[in-house]
Amino acid sequence: MQLHKNAHISRAIEQFSDSTVERIKVINDEGDVIGTLSIENMRDILDSEDLSQSLGDILQAQLRRNKETSSHIDHQYSEILDSPIFTDIVNSLHDGVFITNGDGVTVKVNQAYERITDLKAEQLVGSHMEDVIKAGYISKSASLHVLKEERPVTLMQKIANGRNIIVSGTPIFSNNGDILYVINSVRDITELLELKHQVEDLQELKNLRQSFKEAYSKSEDSPFYVSDKMKNLLSIIERVAKTDAQILMHGETGVGKTMIAKHVHEKSIRSNNSFLELNCGALPTNLIEAELFGYEAGAFTGALSKGKKGLLEVADQGTLFLDEIGDLPLELQVKLLKVIEDQAFYPVGSSKLKHIDVRIIAASHKNLKQLVKTGAFREDLYYRLNVVPIHIPPLRERKKEIHAMTEHFLNEYNAAYGFDKTITLEAIDAFYDFDWPGNIRELKNLIEQLVVTTPEDHITRDDLPEELIQSSKHAPREEDDIIPLKQAIEEVERTMITKAMRKYKTTRKVAEVLEVSQSTIVQKMKKWGE
Numbered sequence: 145m146q147l148h149k150n151a152h153i154s155r156a157i158e159q160f161s162d163s164t165v166e167r168i169k170v171i172n173d174e175g176d177v178i179g180t181l182s183i184e185n186m187r188d189i190l191d192s193e194d195l196s197q198s199l200g201d202i203l204q205a206q207l208r209r210n211k212e213t214s215s216h217i218d219h220q221y222s223e224i225l226d227s228p229i230f231t232d233i234v235n236s237l238h239d240g241v242f243i244t245n246g247d248g249v250t251v252k253v254n255q256a257y258e259r260i261t262d263l264k265a266e267q268l269v270g271s272h273m274e275d276v277i278k279a280g281y282i283s284k285s286a287s288l289h290v291l292k293e294e295r296p297v298t299l300m301q302k303i304a305n306g307r308n309i310i311v312s313g314t315p316i317f318s319n320n321g322d323i324l325y326v327i328n329s330v331r332d333i334t335e336l337l338e339l340k341h342q343v344e345d346l347q348e349l350k351n352l353r354q355s356f357k358e359a360y361s362k363s364e365d366s367p368f369y370v371s372d373k374m375k376n377l378l379s380i381i382e383r384v385a386k387t388d389a390q391i392l393m394h395g396e397t398g399v400g401k402t403m404i405a406k407h408v409h410e411k412s413i414r415s416n417n418s419f420l421e422l423n424c425g426a427l428p429t430n431l432i433e434a435e436l437f438g439y440e441a442g443a444f445t446g447a448l449s450k451g452k453k454g455l456l457e458v459a460d461q462g463t464l465f466l467d468e469i470g471d472l473p474l475e476l477q478v479k480l481l482k483v484i485e486d487q488a489f490y491p492v493g494s495s496k497l498k499h500i501d502v503r504i505i506a507a508s509h510k511n512l513k514q515l516v517k518t519g520a521f522r523e524d525l526y527y528r529l530n531v532v533p534i535h536i537p538p539l540r541e542r543k544k545e546i547h548a549m550t551e552h553f554l555n556e557y558n559a560a561y562g563f564d565k566t567i568t569l570e571a572i573d574a575f576y577d578f579d580w581p582g583n584i585r586e587l588k589n590l591i592e593q594l595v596v597t598t599p600e601d602h603i604t605r606d607d608l609p610e611e612l613i614q615s616s617k618h619a620p621r622e623e624d625d626i627i628p629l630k631q632a633i634e635e636v637e638r639t640m641i642t643k644a645m646r647k648y649k650t651t652r653k654v655a656e657v658l659e660v661s662q663s664t665i666v667q668k669m670k671k672w673g674e
């Protein structure tokens with residue numbers, strides 16, 4: 145619906161009386177729209193404008209009035225923003241605060257923002273957000289999105305100091321619908337992730353101490369292996385699982401010892417009963433003893449008045465996984481040997497022998513044979529535990545698993561966090577040259593971190609932590625790496641296309657040079673998320 149600017153207001157009232165009309169465009173002689181009337185601003189017009197004027201003049205007068213009101217409000221706001229009390233309030237917040245005006249110019253940042261980003265207020269206040277991006281301080285601006293879309297926006301940003309932050313921008317509107325300010329709240333995702341992991345660590349310790357938590361959920365996936373070496377190992381493990389033979393695992397932290405112990409339990413006839421675990425290195429001697437064997441009421445100061453069942457008793461008919469067995473104090477080693485030999489023990493402070501039926505699986509990152517030589521580990525216990533020795537190699541010796549595991553964890557975290565991210569071959573290349581001291585746990589945590597922190601859908605080499613990039617000198621694959629031909633061909637294709645794209649930039653040119661069709665290149669790149 146539209147009316148000419150010279151029309152009288154009564155025409156507009158007539159139109160609005162017809163209930164289907166919600167907006168009327170006001171046009172000039174050339175047919176250009178010079179303003180819009182809605183039922184809401186009709187109310188203001190009827191209250192405050194001179195109704196003898198033409199529609200065009202009424203719109204002009206209203207625009208002038210709105211500008212005055214908005215500059216009055218703007219003035220009030222800027223007084224508040226500059227006030228010491230407001231500054232104190234925003235500085236007391238743990239989250240970063242970043243405020244721009246309706247033109248996209250920074251007007252305020254709080255101390256938390258400076259801490260998170262390592263940027264100073266002086267570098268930002270007074271600068272337009274486009275200039276802040278051009279200066280390379282931030283990768284994109286939530287304020288500019290809010291101003292463009294006129295609604296709250298949340299996005300991830302990369303900051304010049306390498307951190308990833310999550311920014312939520314909210315517009316503050318004036319009465320006539322203009323955006324006066326955009327208030328952005330800023331969270332450091334790296335910090336959030338660290339906190340999450342700390343909480344998980346604490347939780348783990350708590351679980352151990354309570355000891356009644358069943359540590360294994362049956363829905364958890366089986367270990368994921370692609371190399372022949374690990375597949376063979378897994379088939380041996382599954383065969384041994386059917387028997388009650390003692391398994392002693394050796395391997396660095398994070399290689400998957402606990403996961404394999406759970407798998408043994410799951411494949412054994414004990415799978416309907418408890419799987420419990422205890423890290424012998426995590427607690428002092430007297431606590432380990434109480435955890436393992438339990439105690440009678442009043443056995444020692446601080447003991448629960450009812451006494452407490454030990455893990456051995458709770459795990460009856462099930463499996464008990466003893467991690468870091470090399471850290472088990474000598475006096476408890478004797479007690480454990482007796483449990484393995486007799487399937488019976490005395491709780492602390494009790495003279496009543498308890499009979500149990502528990503499979504014990506032990507693991508250690510230390511060389512137990514060496515500990516036996518130095519006298520720190522009992523030889524008889526060592527031979528008792530070491531019926532089936534299993535060595536789980538570190539990730540740096542299983543390099544051909546890296547690619548597949550990366551994709552595996554990527555799928556897992558994409559599903560968990562609702563993303564659909566991909567990782568470039570260049571980034572995976574860097575993984576091959578890294579030592580992975582924390583092994584699979586470290587790789588898994590890194591993928592989780594990358595999935596939630598990278599702002600784009602493609603995780604690239606630039607998103608990786610500095611130490612990883614430093615260690616990556618594009619060392620060639622190990623010569624004896626035998627991988628399926630299909631995978632090898634795909635890797636060569638991917639390397640070739642990535643290289644060619646870097647050099648020739650367009651898929652048309654790359655197709656020409658590699659002598660294939662352009663659609664082949666596009667299809668493959670789409671598949672790899674390049």
Ligand SMILES: Nc1ncnc2c1ncn2[C@@H]1O[C@H](COP(=O)(O)OP(=O)(O)OP(=O)(O)O)[C@@H](O)[C@H]1O
Pocket residue numbers: 366367368369395396397398399400401402403404467509584585588
């Ligand atoms: N083959 C695998 N497939 C999928 N995930 C794995 C695999 N191996 C290990 N992981 C994952 O890596 C992490 C570390 O594994 P796990 O806890 O079993 O290692 P660990 O050797 O027991 O470490 P630690 O000695 O420090 O306790 C876990 O989150 C586990 O789920």
